[in-house]
Structure formats: structure tokens, C-alpha cells
Amino acid sequence: MPSPHxxxxxxxxxxxxIHQCTDLQGLSAQLDSGSLTVYLGFDATADSLHVGHLQGLMLMRWLQKAGHRPILLIGGATTRIGDPSFRDESRPMLSEAQIVENIAGITQTFGRYLTLGDGPGDGLVVDNADWLDGLGYLQFLSEVGRHFSINRLLTFDAVRQRLDREHSLSFQEFGYTLLQAHDFVELSRRHGCTLQLGGADQWANIINGVELSRRQGGTQLYGLTMPLLATSDGRKMGKSAQGAVWLNADKLAPFDFxxxxxxxxxxxxxxxxxxxxxxPLDEVNRxxxxxxxxxxxxxxxxxxEATTLAHGQETARAAEAAARGLFEHGAMREGLTIVPLSCADLQRGLSLTDLLVAAGLQPSRGAARRLAAGGGVRLDGVSVVNVDTALPRDGCGxxxxxxxxxxxxxxxxD
Structure with missing residues (x-):
């Protein structure tokens, strides 16, 4: 009879x-032997996660439900460098205040998908600044750097493709993979973590952590990557035509989510x-x-289902009701993204074109006019053909x- 694991x-x-695993048979045996501690990392490059991060959170959720302990690692230190994997240019440098603000924003999300706390199966949120900030350069070279060959690092796709396209790769960025490898080993020492999850683009970084532990005589570690997701129309998961699909309600209205x-x-x-x-998969297939x-x-x-996980059942119901009201009755506005319009702007004759561009709903005045000409702009259900005329001054919304x-x-x- 197959084991639960x-x-x-x-x-x-x-x-x-599941995309790749460093040793799927060995990992299966470890899962059979008892509860594992698993980690997933996030650099604090924005003040909210987006739907591109959901695949990892959902995988962690399934693992926790099966009795395994999740660790959510925040890259308070590595955010200062930025992962160069499959990027053509360096990430913009963030200030310490920005990183702290971003960490506060993204940690809001974790508790919606995972049970966090002090219990044996509860998830932990840790920051790699706790150990990297106090790590001296010479100590890092001695403990970590000597175990890696530059020749081998240059063969990894993320590095090779950057160099092949003749885009600059700083020494700082080049060291990112060693820092991530050290993180994995440090989490193994501190928390007994033996499995790292990541997207397919993290494969080389994960392998380096597994290899570092072996070379240092540490615990056998495992890595598991997920497929990189794109929508069928070619967009990267997490992006929409209007921008990032954020998980925090203050960044994206639940109705839009x-x-x-x-x-x-x-x-x-x-x-x-x-x-x-x-x-259940039977229901999914149906x-x-x-x-x-x-x-x-x-x-x-x-x-x-997705909105219930992200924002709660009542919010999901309200979003569905708002959508049904729009399409069936044309009047319900609860839960919609608010476009603010000052009374002063209304009285001075602001046009709908001006508002659409100022609010970022259209990229240009020409785009707004073209959308309207095709019947794509409506106020209270009535098509607006000339969006350059002033909004009605007696309106209230x-x-x-x-x-x-x-x-x-x-x-x-006001």
C-alpha cells in the first residue's frame, strides 16, 4: 500500500x-521517515507579493497540511544585492528603510496561506540578515567561497546567458548564489531544514546549497523546483495588461484580484x-x-476559491456579487477600485480623457480616444464617444x- 508521503x-x-528534484527518490524516503522542515525564499523587492508567488505558497500549504514545517525566508540581506538569475541588468538598489517597509508588506500575506506560530508544525518567518549581517568577508571566503569553482559557476545558465548577451554582471551579483547556498546550510543548522523550494530559475542556486552542505560535511539536503509559469497568451504569471496582480488589498482591490x-x-x-x-482533482478536471x-x-x-484564500470568504462573495451586479444590473459598485476625482477638477471642466490618463487607466490621450471610438468607454452603462468633453458638473460619481x-x-x- 502506498505511504501517505x-x-x-x-x-x-x-x-x-514539480519540475525538477535533486533526488526525488531520496526525498520520498525522507518524507516517509517523518516531518520535514522546508524553506521558500523571498527577496523584499516590493511591499507586496503578487500572484506569481502563489505557486510556491500553495506548495508550502500542501506540505504543511501533510505535516511538514514551512520556513519563509525573507532576504533582508540579499535584497541589497538582487538575484541576477536570467536578468539582463542589475536590480535597482533599495535603501534600508525601503527594505524594512517591503518586509512588513510581504509578511502580511504569509498568515493567509500558512499556519504560523511556535507549535511543532507551525511555520516560521526568518530574515537572512540575522546571520549574513554579522558574517565577515574573510570568514565567508573561508567557509563558503573555497568550496566553489569559478569555472563551474560560469557554466550555469543564469550566468552564461547574461555574459553571452554581453550584459554586465557585477562581482556583487555574482556572489548572490553563494549567499543563497549559505542560507540553505544555515537554515539546516539552525532549524533542521533539509528541503528548499523554488522556481525553475532557482535550480542552480538550490544545487549550490545542496553541494555546499555536502562539502562542509553537513546534512543531506534536497531541492525541488516548480515550473516557471506563464499565461497561455505569453504573459509572465503575476502580470496583467494593467500591471502586477498584487496580493495585498491596499495594492490591488480584491474585486480586481x-x-x-x-x-x-x-x-x-x-x-x-x-x-x-x-x-479535488476530479472536480478540477470536471x-x-x-x-x-x-x-x-x-x-x-x-x-x-483564489480570492477566498487571499482575502477571505466574505470578500470573495462581495467581489462575485459586485461582478454579477455589474453584468446583470449595471449598478452595483461595492468592491470596485475607486478612481478619485476632486470637486475642483470637476468644476474646472476636467475631461474623461484627462482623468483616464492621470489615473493610469490609459497610457495616453490617443489610446483613450481610440478605446472610446471603438465603444470601449462607458459611464453608467452609456457609451462615451467623445472622451474629450468635460464630465457633467452636476454629477456625483x-x-x-x-x-x-x-x-x-x-x-x-473634497
Whole structure:
């Protein structure tokens, strides 16, 4: 009879979480032997996570539900360098205050997906600045640097592709992979962590941690990577036509988050249901196979499930109700992103074109006019053909629709 942990590996494979593993058979044996401690790292490059991070959080959630302990590592130190993997240029340098602010923002998300605390299976949030800030350069070279060959590091795809395209790679960035390797070993020493998760682009960094532990005579470590995700229309997961799909409500309204899932490509529905919900796979397959327009119901299920995890069940229900109100009744505005409009701007004759560009809803005045000419701009359900005319001065707020899928509330402010 298969062990529960063998079944877990099979489940994770079936749901699409597993890309590569340093030793899948060995990891399966470790999972069979008891609870493992697993880590996933995040550099603090923004003050919120986005949906591109959800794959890792959901994988951690499945592992915790199976009895394993998650560690969420914040790169308070490594954020100052930036991971150069598969990038053509250095990340912008952030100040210490920005990094602290970003750490506060992204840690808000963890407790929605994982149980954190002091219990034996509870997740931990740690910062690699705790050990890297006090690590001397000569000590680092002696303990870590001597175990790595420059010749081998230059063969890794992330480095080789950067150099092949003749883009500069600083010594600072080149050392990032060694710092991440050291993080893995340090987490093994401090917390008994033996498994690191990451996206497919982290494969070389993870291998270096496994190898460093072996060379230092430490514990056998394992690495597991997830497939890099892109939507079927070629966009990187986490991005939409309007920008990043943030997980924090103060960065993106929950209604817009719900709409992101509701408006996904038909080809992505089954894959997203498997990765970003906890629905049984039989139900996932049933929903993904719905024909024609019925597939929209599967998208609503996806939006509700994903939004419930990110923002809570009541918020998900409110987002669905707001969407149904828009499409069925044309009047409900609860939960929509607010576009503020001052009374002074309204009285001086601000046009809808001006508002759309100023609010970042259209990239240019010409784009706003072209959208309107095609019937894509509506106020309270009525098409606006000439968006250069002034907004009605006797108005007190409008429901703004751009195309079929983007809806906002223009709200007057003092």
C-alpha cells in the first residue's frame, strides 16, 4: 500500500507543482521517515507579493497540511544585492528603510496561506540578515567561497546567458548564489531544514546549497523546483495588461484580484484550478472540461476559491456579487477600485480623457480616444464617444467601464 508521503508526491506532480528534484527518490524516503522542515525564499523587492508567488505558497500549504514545517525566508540581506538569475541588468538598489517597509508588506500575506506560530508544525518567518549581517568577508571566503569553482559557476545558465548577451554582471551579483547556498546550510543548522523550494530559475542556486552542505560535511539536503509559469497568451504569471496582480488589498482591490481569475484565458482554467485552489482533482478536471460558455462557471469557481484564500470568504462573495451586479444590473459598485476625482477638477471642466490618463487607466490621450471610438468607454452603462468633453458638473460619481472586463467607480472627493 502506498505511504501517505508517496501519495503526496504523486498529488503534487498531478497538480503541476514539480519540475525538477535533486533526488526525488531520496526525498520520498525522507518524507516517509517523518516531518520535514522546508524553506521558500523571498527577496523584499516590493511591499507586496503578487500572484506569481502563489505557486510556491500553495506548495508550502500542501506540505504543511501533510505535516511538514514551512520556513519563509525573507532576504533582508540579499535584497541589497538582487538575484541576477536570467536578468539582463542589475536590480535597482533599495535603501534600508525601503527594505524594512517591503518586509512588513510581504509578511502580511504569509498568515493567509500558512499556519504560523511556535507549535511543532507551525511555520516560521526568518530574515537572512540575522546571520549574513554579522558574517565577515574573510570568514565567508573561508567557509563558503573555497568550496566553489569559478569555472563551474560560469557554466550555469543564469550566468552564461547574461555574459553571452554581453550584459554586465557585477562581482556583487555574482556572489548572490553563494549567499543563497549559505542560507540553505544555515537554515539546516539552525532549524533542521533539509528541503528548499523554488522556481525553475532557482535550480542552480538550490544545487549550490545542496553541494555546499555536502562539502562542509553537513546534512543531506534536497531541492525541488516548480515550473516557471506563464499565461497561455505569453504573459509572465503575476502580470496583467494593467500591471502586477498584487496580493495585498491596499495594492490591488480584491474585486480586481477576483476579476483577474475570472477573466483568465480558457486554456489556463484547468491548470490554474489545480495549482491555485484546493479543489479535488476530479472536480478540477470536471470544471476544466465544461463546454463552451459553461466554462465561465469554472472561472467563477476559480476566482472565488483564489480570492477566498487571499482575502477571505466574505470578500470573495462581495467581489462575485459586485461582478454579477455589474453584468446583470449595471449598478452595483461595492468592491470596485475607486478612481478619485476632486470637486475642483470637476468644476474646472476636467475631461474623461484627462482623468483616464492621470489615473493610469490609459497610457495616453490617443489610446483613450481610440478605446472610446471603438465603444470601449462607458459611464453608467452609456457609451462615451467623445472622451474629450468635460464630465457633467452636476454629477456625483459614475460607474466607469473600460471594455468588457475593467470596471471602476469614479468618486468625488473634497
Amino acid at each position: 508517496h501519495d503526496l508526491i504523486a498529488l503534487l506532480q498531478a497538480r503541476g507543482f 477576483w476579476q483577474f481569475w475570472r477573466n483568465c484565458d480558457d486554456r489556463d482554467v484547468g491548470r490554474f484550478l489545480a495549482l491555485f485552489t484546493e479543489l 470544471l476544466a472540461a465544461l463546454p463552451g460558455a459553461e466554462l465561465n462557471q469554472a472561472k467563477i469557481v476559480l476566482a472565488n 459614475w460607474l466607469l467601464s473600460l471594455g468588457k472586463k475593467r470596471h471602476f467607480e469614479i468618486r468625488l472627493t
